[in-house]
Amino acid sequence: MKMKEELIIAGFGGQGVLSMGKILAYSGLMQDKEVTWMPSYGPEQRGGTANVTVIISDDRISSPILNEFDTAIILNQQSLDKFEKSVKPGGTLIFDPYGITKAPTRKDINIYRVDAMNTSIEMNAPKSFNMIILGGLLKIRPVVEIENVLLGLKKSLPERHHHLIPMNEAAIKKGMEIIEKI
Amino acid sequence: MFTFPLVYSFTYYSFTKIKKIMNEEIKLMKGNEAIAHAAIRCGCDGYFGYPITPQSEVLETLALEKPWETTGMVVLQAESEVAAINMVYGGAGTGKKVMTSSSSPGISLKQEGISYLAGSELPSLIVNIVRGGPGLGTIQPSQADYFQTVKGGGHGDYRLIALAPASVQEMADFVGLGFDLAFKYNNPVMILSDGIIGQMMEKVVLPPFRPRMTEEEITEKCPWAAVGKPAGRKRNVITSLELDASLMEQNNHRFQKKYRLIEENEVRYEEIECEDAEYLLIAFGSSARICQKSVEIARSHGIKLGLLRPITLWPFPSKIINRYADKVKAMLSVELNAGQMVEDVRLAVNGKVKVEHYGRLGGIVFTPDEIVGAVEKMRNEE
Incomplete structure (x- = not known):
């Protein structure tokens, strides 16, 4: 069966929305998939709301602009208001309850919560917030293999940050543990 | 019965697959970054630019790559867009492979220089990563510079060869193609893209390295270039000025003859699900990508929808569109503007069939569903 995952990640600028999308895209590349990463590139990436569409597919990808998504990862209230209705019936919505x-x-979609913000503070690693979210996603929608995510991390991070990969791996695993269905 | 001009109906996907077999590395990058990398690999001698969203990554990537340390390519941030295009004029006049890039307001500033490049018949590459206008407008994607690109922009009777990439792979591929066409016809070439293709990341296989032309190769291939006058030949003068109107008319006739040749030889387009189509979308660049999804959705609803994607906006694929006018019930020109390419589609169709336009303006992008809705409305109005 051919796979195709159309996904949106939406939150505040600075939360790591675009980089989480980038890591997913690189992971797809490592897994020999077709990938498209389409950011909101406006002033929002300097604060305000930011979102990125990531498509991972076995086949040629047509439109980078979509009206509905298989999965939405929602990291603030504005994004929830905007994108809850854009999840395909039967699709998945993952959100962090913080804020x-x-x-x-x-009722016609699968809703999950990942308490990533609080967990990242407990782990004393607030910057790994987005990796906890990513872990939650991979538990529910294993669109890419975890080893390819680690390869993708290596590809998308500059070399001077490679020592942070084990911390990111731990955050991904944590996210897989704490995600819960609502 | 007419014969078709040389037609290149390729897709970026098959292109990637072929290169994969050749074991070349597949990279993930933005369209703007692909342009910069491709320029270095195509043996570009000089890039002259000025930052503007959404194309700044072209200049930024070149600055990061430092090609002046490897291929010897010059990368220069000029004091303005006007300076940059005139540096292109100077470099091109010496037979060098030179380029610039900008976004809509910056491209408007360059129009005088572009007209001079066309009038002096200088090969050069100009990249426009279009944003919403008019004026300073917005930084969001748009296709409202279609008229400016294919109908003139600057003054005088001239044409630019206009290439419209629809993927990051084509952003990379069209740099080399653009330079080849520019030098084949001694004419400026424009890559007309927008913030969607410029900013999105996709898989890309970069073109193989081509060395920069040596001084000897330039002298041989560009006998018109201002490279220093050897004994025994007349001096080369690069100018668009000719005060004698009868000579200026001769120049114009020469340009027009060249433009007819380009129209004959260089039309490029892609047909998607066109064979049995009852309705046809015409769209280029990012819009064509969105329309591909609309075709998928419409076909799942039982509507026989196809897509014809002009790859060259000038020369425009008029003949093939005219041929489809005998087969389909109606056409919809889908553009991120208020209706520009639709005029060329109507000229091509010449009244044979209804041609409508669907667009969004000022940086707002349509979704695939919206386009299907516009097709359904067109069907219901029959």
């Missing part, structure tokens, strides 16, 4: 005042309500 969420109005929880998602749809």
